[in-house]
Amino acid sequence: MKRTRIPALAALSCLVLVGPAGAAETATAFIGGRVIPIGRPELPAGTVVVRGGTIAAVGPVEATPVPADAERIDVTGMVLMPGLVDTHSHVGGGQGGDGSGPVQPDVRILDSINVRDAGFRKCLAGGLTTLNIMPGSGHLASGQTVYVKLRRAGTIDDLLYRDAAGRPLGGLKMANGTNSQKDPPFPGTRGKSAALVRQKFVKALAYRDKLAKAAGDPEKIPDRDLELEALVDVLEKRKIVHHHCHRADDIITVLRLREEFGFDAVLHHVSEAWKVAHEIAKSGVGCSVIVLDSPGGKIEAADFSLVTGAMLEQAGVPTALHTDDPVTDSRLFLRTAALAVRAGMSREKALESLTLAGARMLGLQDRVGSLEVGKDADVVVLSGDPLSVQTKVLRTYVEGRLVFDRDDPQDRLFAVGGFGASRDQKAESCCNGPTKVGMMR
Amino acid sequence: MSRQRSSRRLQAIPLTVCLLVAGGATAAETLVVRGGVVHTLAGPPIADGVVVIESGKIRAVGPAATTPVPPGAQQLQAAVVTPGLVDAHSVVGLSGYLNQPQDQDQLDPVEAIQPELRALDAYNPQERLIEWLRGFGVTTIHTGHAPGALVSGQTMVVKLSGNTVEEAVLRPTAMVAVTLGDAARAQGPDAEKKSPGTRSKAVAMLRSELVKAQEYLRKRSLADESKRPDTDLRLEALAKVLAREWPLLVTADRAHDIASALRLADEFQIRIVLDSAAESYLLVDRIKAAGVPVIVHPTMRRAGGGGETENISFETAATLDKAGIPIALQSGYESYVPKTRVVLFEAGLAAAHGLSFADALAAITIDAARIVGVADRVGSLEVGKDGDAALFDGDPFEYTTHCTGVVIDGRVMNTDPR
Numbered sequence: 001m002k003r004t005r006i007p008a009l010a011a012l013s014c015l016v017l018v019g020p021a022g023a024a025e026t027a028t029a030f031i032g033g034r035v036i037p038i039g040r041p042e043l044p045a046g047t048v049v050v051r052g053g054t055i056a057a058v059g060p061v062e063a064t065p066v067p068a069d070a071e072r073i074d075v076t077g078m079v080l081m082p083g084l085v086d087t088h089s090h091v092g093g094g095q096g097g098d099g100s101g102p103v104q105p106d107v108r109i110l111d112s113i114n115v116r117d118a119g120f121r122k123c124l125a126g127g128l129t130t131l132n133i134m135p136g137s138g139h140l141a142s143g144q145t146v147y148v149k150l151r152r153a154g155t156i157d158d159l160l161y162r163d164a165a166g167r168p169l170g171g172l173k174m175a176n177g178t179n180s181q182k183d184p185p186f187p188g189t190r191g192k193s194a195a196l197v198r199q200k201f202v203k204a205l206a207y208r209d210k211l212a213k214a215a216g217d218p219e220k221i222p223d224r225d226l227e228l229e230a231l232v233d234v235l236e237k238r239k240i241v242h243h244h245c246h247r248a249d250d251i252i253t254v255l256r257l258r259e260e261f262g263f264d265a266v267l268h269h270v271s272e273a274w275k276v277a278h279e280i281a282k283s284g285v286g287c288s289v290i291v292l293d294s295p296g297g298k299i300e301a302a303d304f305s306l307v308t309g310a311m312l313e314q315a316g317v318p319t320a321l322h323t324d325d326p327v328t329d330s331r332l333f334l335r336t337a338a339l340a341v342r343a344g345m346s347r348e349k350a351l352e353s354l355t356l357a358g359a360r361m362l363g364l365q366d367r368v369g370s371l372e373v374g375k376d377a378d379v380v381v382l383s384g385d386p387l388s389v390q391t392k393v394l395r396t397y398v399e400g401r402l403v404f405d406r407d408d409p410q411d412r413l414f415a416v417g418g419f420g421a422s423r424d425q426k427a428e429s430c431c432n433g434p435t436k437v438g439m440m441r
Numbered sequence: 442m443s444r445q446r447s448s449r450r451l452q453a454i455p456l457t458v459c460l461l462v463a464g465g466a467t468a469a470e471t472l473v474v475r476g477g478v479v480h481t482l483a484g485p486p487i488a489d490g491v492v493v494i495e496s497g498k499i500r501a502v503g504p505a506a507t508t509p510v511p512p513g514a515q516q517l518q519a520a521v522v523t524p525g526l527v528d529a530h531s532v533v534g535l536s537g538y539l540n541q542p543q544d545q546d547q548l549d550p551v552e553a554i555q556p557e558l559r560a561l562d563a564y565n566p567q568e569r570l571i572e573w574l575r576g577f578g579v580t581t582i583h584t585g586h587a588p589g590a591l592v593s594g595q596t597m598v599v600k601l602s603g604n605t606v607e608e609a610v611l612r613p614t615a616m617v618a619v620t621l622g623d624a625a626r627a628q629g630p631d632a633e634k635k636s637p638g639t640r641s642k643a644v645a646m647l648r649s650e651l652v653k654a655q656e657y658l659r660k661r662s663l664a665d666e667s668k669r670p671d672t673d674l675r676l677e678a679l680a681k682v683l684a685r686e687w688p689l690l691v692t693a694d695r696a697h698d699i700a701s702a703l704r705l706a707d708e709f710q711i712r713i714v715l716d717s718a719a720e721s722y723l724l725v726d727r728i729k730a731a732g733v734p735v736i737v738h739p740t741m742r743r744a745g746g747g748g749e750t751e752n753i754s755f756e757t758a759a760t761l762d763k764a765g766i767p768i769a770l771q772s773g774y775e776s777y778v779p780k781t782r783v784v785l786f787e788a789g790l791a792a793a794h795g796l797s798f799a800d801a802l803a804a805i806t807i808d809a810a811r812i813v814g815v816a817d818r819v820g821s822l823e824v825g826k827d828g829d830a831a832l833f834d835g836d837p838f839e840y841t842t843h844c845t846g847v848v849i850d851g852r853v854m855n856t857d858p859r
Binding site for chain 2: 093117119292293294295296297298299301302304326327329332335338339341342387388389390392416417418419420421422423
């Protein structure tokens with residue numbers, strides 16, 4: 001307790017002292033690297049200018065003026081791409097619902113995340129800058145997910161993406177198939193799983209109707225119910241459902257429930273999506289795909305195939321990739337796309353599936369996922385082609401700030417591993433200098 | 442369209458295997474494998490080389506320009522040809538892909554010490570993960586009882602072919618699997634009342650059992666036959682260890698557990714092979730002085746949170762290799778998803794983290810074969826060795842390269858790009 005409290009206070013003071021505005025006015029220009037902007041053709045030799053935490057210019061070197069006050073960083077021979085977006089991560093030791101029941105949409109994972117977890121540093125070492133941190137799949141609804149930006153942070157609050165009203169952004173984690181089947185009160189079959197979910201959504205519909213009819217009249221307004229409130233957010237499409245599903249029939253069940261209740265969903269993992277790619281395409285629902293080194297490990301993943309990404313691309317399904325960290329290592333997220341390409345996905349779509357496609361699934365496409373003027377300056381500098389095993393993430397920037405530098409011995413430890421690479425990070429380096437500030441350091 | 446084909450093929454694996462076995466080349470047939478580069482692992486790479494395989498054995502290896510090729514022989518061609526890959530430690534064949542009780546035979550947690558358990562009696566040559574590994578060029582695996590009990594049983598070396606284990610096996614017993622550290626603690630119901638409950642207890646139990654085997658050996662050779670003890674399979678197995686016939690394969694990740702393994706080897710003058718060894722980089726000098734080889738953990742093995750592999754590094758293979766310690770790489774043991782790793786990928790990542798291309802390739806071919814005791818048969822493309830080869834359409838370690846052909850004993854097992 002003591003250990004975590006005191007650094008947290010120190011970090012807050014850091015933020016007050018240095019705050020996001022500290023770096024805001026400095027401009028940085030990355031000059032001469034190959035630029036992979038995503039969604040537009042690659043630039044063999046480009047310049048990316050960032051200012052005030054956002055991207056100010058992207059273009060060919062010869063046609064992109066560098067502001068006089070900008071720090072110039074020569075990235076000739078290197079590759080620049082947007083910070084990676086992981087649509088499905090479990091970094092930070094967060095927990096969702098407990099063993100009391102299968103449907104717990106009131107539970108928020110943001111109330112349990114340890115931002116000092118070394119996993120966050122490993123994410124930055126892999127070029128990840130935006131995560132959807134999810135509770136597990138052992139429930140039909142295990143709780144609310146949270147979208148985070150990997151800034152240097154003292155508490156989870158510093159990492160949150162927020163809506164215009166300041167509310168944290170996130171979705172609702174749901175699951176079907178075998179993981180959520182266990183002893184009562186959990187379901188024992190797939191039919192029971194769907195019935196429990198439908199029952200809860202029916203209640204949420206009634207709750208929503210009562211709220212609507214009450215029209216703010218305190219006499220008629222129903223008591224607040226956090227579970228139903230979260231589901232109303234889903235029904236009103238303020239929250240998207242991030243749905244764990246592997247088997248083809250489980251995928252189709254999600255589509256059926258979505259059709260019945262009219263919520264937005266992303267299908268996650270989808271080991272058997274290759275069997276029902278056209279049905280998924282027809283529904284317009286996107287898939288966030290896991291790429292594993294082999295099938296099996298559990299019955300649902302028995303028919304896992306590396307071709308899923310390629311098949312979904314062919315069928316026209318919006319497709320992202322994810323780490324499911326710790327199932328795959330965040331430091332190797334680029335590898336996930338490379339293996340999808342190995343099995344037939346196009347290079348262009350595979351790179352998009354690490355970035356912009358994921359950003360769209362989180363509703364963050366206006367802020368992240370590509371190197372475009374006005375978007376957040378989340379930039380990854382690579383030593384070479386993103387799909388090569390030899391390529392290293394050299395630097396990661398979040399909102400224009402350097403948050404990972406492979407030349408820094410401590411950062412290198414997280415990138416490569418070694419003694420102490422999994423330990424929680426202390427606050428000892430907090431406030432020691434303008435670029436080494438905060439709890440993530 | 443080829444993608445759809447290969448996905449359908451996934452469902453039809455048992456059939457595919459049968460067809461390949463039935464339809465494979467007969468022993469007398471000749472296969473010529475030609476590569477833009479042939480990595481023989483028995484000398485420098487050969488540009489535009491050929492490997493001639495006859496009756497399952499390599500008959501010639503050399504430059505295409507100067508190596509006679511029998512007319513009319515079946516030919517396979519690829520940008521890069523390597524020996525069939527050797528996975529130095531796996532549990533595939535005992536630990537099935539479904540991960541359900543009925544296909545998990547890699548560990549019997551009831552007793553802590555069971556060196557008499559033979560891998561041979563549990564290996565399922567129809568296991569689907571065999572085909573998966575083979576698809577990426579793996580032709581030989583050292584597999585068997587898993588880490589997770591103090592002495593879990595024996596390991597063996599098999600080819601990834603054959604309808605029965607007898608057809609597949611290269612070495613019926615290769616090593617005896619020992620685990621030190623947290624994973625050796627007793628498991629299951631009432632685990633807290635069972636031994637070993639601590640590291641010291643585990644080592645004490647192992648020492649006691651080895652001492653018992655020493656006594657057994659002494660009494661078995663008593664002049665008075667009536668005083669000789671009855672045959673005891675458990676002690677027979679440990680007797681082979683004491684006789685240095687079978688090494689102990691000691692899975693240990695923490696530095697102090699690795700040190701315990703070296704101490705045991707020294708006390709009993711037995712052969713050991715260190716396995717996984719996440720913190721081995723802390724003990725480089727001691728491991729080198731002991732002359733012990735290390736089958737390094739899968740490069741991508743997870744660090745976990747606060748577990749025994751929390752200090753794992755991508756660079757361990759390179760660190761040990763540079764120190765002159767014999768190493769090999771492995772797919773390891775996975776208890777969940779993915780059910781197995783692929784040693785080709787593990788070597789690729791090691792090659793991206795300090796291991797040279799040549800050393801990384803050796804760690805999954807000839808060096809692995811040496812450590813698991815089958816280098817007379819596999820691991821390099823040399824005349825007289827088994828006709829096992831892997832074909833690639835580029836640098837085998839690159840993520841986007843495909844394995845385009847796999848040959849075992851001169852039989853073409855697979856030509857689908859993977």
